Amino acid sequence: MNIATPTLSPGTHEIDVDGVRQVFHVHGAGPVCVAHSGGPGIGWEYLRMPALERHLTMVYLEPVGTGASGRLADPRNYRLDTYVRFLHAVVEHLGLPEVFLLGHSHGGFVAQRYALEHGDRLSGLILFATSPVTGEEFWAAAMASVGRFPELHPDWPEAAEMPGAFQEALAAADDDAYTGALRRILPLYFADYWARESEFAAMRGAVRAWIDPMRGEEPAPFDVRDALGSLAPPALVVTGAHDFICGTRWAHMLHDGIPGSRLTVLEGSGHMGHLEQPAEFTDVIARFVAETRP
Template identity: 30%
Template sequence: MTFFTAPDGTRLAHRVIGSGAPLLCVPGGPADSAYLGDLGGLTAHRTLVVPDLRGTGASARPADPATYRCDRLVDDIEALRAHLGLERIELLGHSAGANVAVQYAARHPHRVARLALVTPGLRAVGIDVPAEVRLALARRRAHEPWFPAAFAALEAINDGTGADWEAVAPFWYGRWDEAARRHHAASRPDNPEAVAGFGAEGAFTPAATRAALARLASPVLVLAGELDLNSPPSAVAGLAAWVSDATFPVQPGAGHYPWLDDPARFVATVAAFLGASRA
């Protein structure tokens, strides 16, 4: 781990792995960035610069909990860019981290060379996913042995009678195998204050963010997983539609972590978008 100091004095950590030109990867959660791993082997094409968001992983907890807010995290990404000495960055955001990435692109468009949004969270652009969409997508997994219990828990969450998020975990993966179970166990957020603060009042200005994305001159990859209940392809398509220069692939058979479900396909898609290394 390498450390740098945020504008408010919080000590933040980031790891650097791989080879080639740098790709700054914003994790979701907010959770320890270790769950991203090497993004399925993307390290063969890019040097991944992966920060631990404040209050997660090896990064310190801030003195002011209000700085956990999604829009405030943009300042940490900008501080990391400056720390790295990069005029422009290739930026990737996964899940909730995509909310940070799109707000960074909206605020600092001249700093973004390329933007990759992987199974993105959609709160920053104001897209809500109806319960019926999630349920319909979930029913496609009805042939899998874990389905009855997981689907019952999902229905209970959607109608407000339950909150057993552990029971629905198989839906986040294209394959609920031992590797997926290990990944899930290791990737759960462990700082409730950071999770609660991320979406606090004022964290998102969807209309302004959508307008900024429409003006963004940089190419944008918006990658959805075919089976992803968190960010269903039909909803992610709405985000892609607001981007002036968007590429919108849907990875077959993938859930919320497409680099685990089919690493070769994921890496080929992202590497093709990023193009040749400029190390």
């Protein structure tokens, strides 16, 4: 399907979804790509991709429960189907027959569920540093990586604090504690944060987080492996070779499960490839969009 490049007003917008405010931000020019950040509960700003905005009109959601978006009356409703519903409301509001969708980390879980339910609305699906499954094996692998982190960075004293700090982040009980804990453990999410601290320190100091009362937990662990074969939109999987939580094992699982998907491994990145290798990240997505969009 041919879709016209839309003209969307840059800046901050909001819509009402069942009485709850949904905020999103528009930047850039070109085909429209809606971006859903991770966490759950991480502020959208860390996912800002200025280089990609030279190729795409980026529509960044502030996920419900974060930032200026509204809060749900019943905290038990912070579940994937809710995030999907709010995402779909934005897609519908844009009024386009199709958009590209980029989901990072937990936002990738939302994107996968969205593509399974509303694949006809997507020109393409970009799954960035995410996984088709969580559960016991996923978390065991992540915690093992956290435990090895000090050994991988013996020259940086702060690395020794990361395993304990990660446990504190998991136990954070309010927004301020969660934000502080996330800033403390942020080096875990980079291939070598301290070697490039001058580049990333401002982002570390500015990142914000809000407690998702459900902590991303569903009645059962996230698992769409059996459904990946039915995904219709063209798909691109991007991950970092040093991603401790959603690395190459899970990226290959996505790639193997989605018919015709493309896989890119950013060899110098962890979980934040858009910040660690912005030129390579931008190039692979721009090529995917150009080759996918008629």
